[in-house]
Amino acid sequence: MHSTPNTFGGRLFAPGLDGVGMPATGQWRQGRLVVWVQDGAAEREWLAPEHPTLSAGGFNAAQLSVGWPVDGGQLQFFVDAGAARTAFAAGMPASLAQPHGVAQRAARGVERRFKFWWAALAAVALLPVLAVALLVLRGGDVVNWAVQQIPHAQEAKLGDLVLAQTRAQMRVIDSGPAVDAVKHIGERLTPGTLHRYRWLVVDNQEMNAFAAPGGVVVVYSGLLKSTDTPEEAAGVIAHEVAHAELRHGLQGLVKSLGLRAGAAVLLGDWSGAVLSEATTSLLEMQFSREAETQADAEGLRRLVAAKINPEGMARFMDKLAAKSQGATPPALLSTHPASAERATQLRALAGQHPGPWEPLALDWATVKASLP
Structure with missing residues (x-):
């Protein structure tokens, strides 16, 4: 084991580790950060570059x-x-003082939101009967109100955590025709968005795709292979974009997790139990029939606005x-239930828009051939 003077604790997320992170120890050595974890009987160690990225995080942004x-x-x-945090700052080289200062200012901003949010929660706690009545009678309105209080920047950080977990658990295809195609389609569907989209293709033969908060869209290679045209892929991507845009x-x-989940996202609590429950919940999210219907309609609207033939979605x-009638239905159906009725509704909606359309300038045979 390493010696302990001037060390500091934290939680580490890295490829090959558990998706919810592992307890870790850090130490400055000759101006470079060294981090290690005890993985079973073995100890694993990482050496940071001279200029790692620093940002505020954790509860009330007090973590770094x-x-x-x-x-x-x-x-x-x-x-x-x-x-x-104090030990980290004490041993930190001068070259990191500026980004560390930026993180501190971000922490102060989150602290102000922290005080406001908990004041609001305290007020609600004084009226438990009213709160219960609101949740029972107007539960949807309460949830929508809570979501509206969360800035898009905080939502993006939640997406970053899902993105990190996806990279740790799956093999991401970082470049090539398939990645370029998904990004090309996605950018046509998201003009003027408030999100900073991240478009991912993962090497997985399941017929699946999902969207995480803050503009993370993950498309499985198996889904792309199952499409016959880029317009069919665009239909899936448009549906996932709609889930993201509609939050x-x-x-x-x-x-699923209650108002404490909304408070955690608003305040930047990206660690501990909330992190584990939130990322797991998002990766396994099953949307309601109402949400699926909304995503179908919004996705189709975006296809029409982008002049992409919505018939591909249908x-x-x-x-x-x-x-879905087969013995082993596609993985996509575990989170996006499909039905013949839904397909019929989409075809009817698509039929209301005669075009003209602008074909997607993509060599789809090349895109599919490029996949593992």
């Missing part, structure tokens, strides 16, 4: 997030608040409806 790229993805070390992931998170839904 230190990140840098490693083989297989991104490493993120959350330095604990209090004495650990269905955040709504589902608050509904055709892909036909495929899902047909495959």
Whole structure:
């Protein structure tokens, strides 16, 4: 084991580690950060570059997030608040003073929101009967109100955590025709968005795709292979974009984990139990029939606005409806239930828009051939 003077604790997220992170220890050595974890009987160690990325994180932004790229993805070390943060700053080289100062200012901004949010929660706590009545009678309105209080910048950080977990658990295809195609389609569907979209293709033969809060859209290679045209893929991407734009992931998170999940996102509590429950919940999110109907309609609207033939969306839904009758339905159906009725509704909506359309300038045979 390493010696302990001038060390500081935290939680580490890295490719190959548990998706919810592992307790870790950091130490400055000759101006470079070294982080290690005890993984069973073995000890694993990482050496940071001279200029890692620093940002505020954790409860009330009192934690410090230190990140840098490693083989297989991104490493993120959350330095604990209090004495650990003090020890980190004491040994930190002067070259990191500026980004560390930016993180401190961000922490002060989150602290102000923290005080406001908890004052609001305290007020609600004084009226438990009213709160219960509101949740029972107007539960949807309460959830929507809570989601509206969360800035898009905080929502993006939640998406970053899902992105880090995806990179740790799956092999991400970082470049090539398929990645370029998904990004090209996605950008046509999201003009003027408030999100900073991240478009991912993962090497997984399941017929699946999902969207995380803050503009993370993940498309499985198996889904792309199952499409016959880029317009069919665009239909799936448009549906996932609609979930992101309508903030269905955040709504589902608050509904499943309660208002404390909304408070955690608003305040930047990206560690501990909330992190574990939130990321797991988002990766396994099952949307309601109402949310799916909304995403279908909004996705189709975006296809029409982008002059992409929405018939592709209806055709892909036909495929899902047909495959749902099989012994092993596609993985996409575990979170996006399909039905022949839904496919019929989409085709009727698509039929209301005669075009003209602008074909997607993509060599789809090349895109599919490029996939593992």
